[in-house]
Amino acid sequence: MLVASQSMTAGAIASNFDTARPTVSKHLQILTECELLGQEQNGREIYYHLNPQKIKEIADFIEPFRKMWDDRFNKLEAIMKEYKSEKTE
């Protein structure tokens, strides 16, 4: 959420958490390796930013499964609404 609005340095990101700085760095390193975060060198500082394309890919991976169940449950809901109104008539 932090890096969603702006690029931030590891130090700035770490200052938002109670976790030790090396732990935050390790998380950032893993997220960078997975290409969820991108790095940009600016002088001595490295700035981290989100890679929205990669995040979308991961979200989309589960989406067809969710959609399949959503469609199925929508159908259940429609059928049972009909069933309910028939019973109360």
Next chain:
Amino acid sequence: MERKTKVHAEDGKQEIVITREFDLPLEILFKAYIEPEIIEQWMGTKVLKLENKKHGGWQFETSDAQGNVVFRANGVIHEFVLNRKITRTLEMENTPFPVQLEFFEFEKLTDDTSKLNMHIVFRSVADRDQLLKMPFAQGINMAHNRLQDIVSKLKYIV
């Protein structure tokens, strides 16, 4: 917009939790899981056997338009509490998938709304991920087939 159906599949865990809120009273929602003719309507499958009791068995079968059986699943019901809970196993016949354990919990929200919590436990993380990927892979296959259709028509025109 708040999504009605939520899927929670934590990385590295061999389980999936699916939750859904319905604009249906609890008893009506539960009925959709125990009445064979209603299950057949919303699941699009034929109910061969459904014994709604502890140690009861169930078997569903889906056929294509030509009448060929394309999917068959069966299992055993371990817990059955009316309007509250169904615990069952699920085995997809003629597939490499090992049996999975499913917990259905039904909850009343208001007089007219209810919630279903469906917790599926798999034998391994890999088995879970494979099942999770199936609709994604099918989507890609369908897209490929469509593309192939379009390309072959193009060839015909050219």
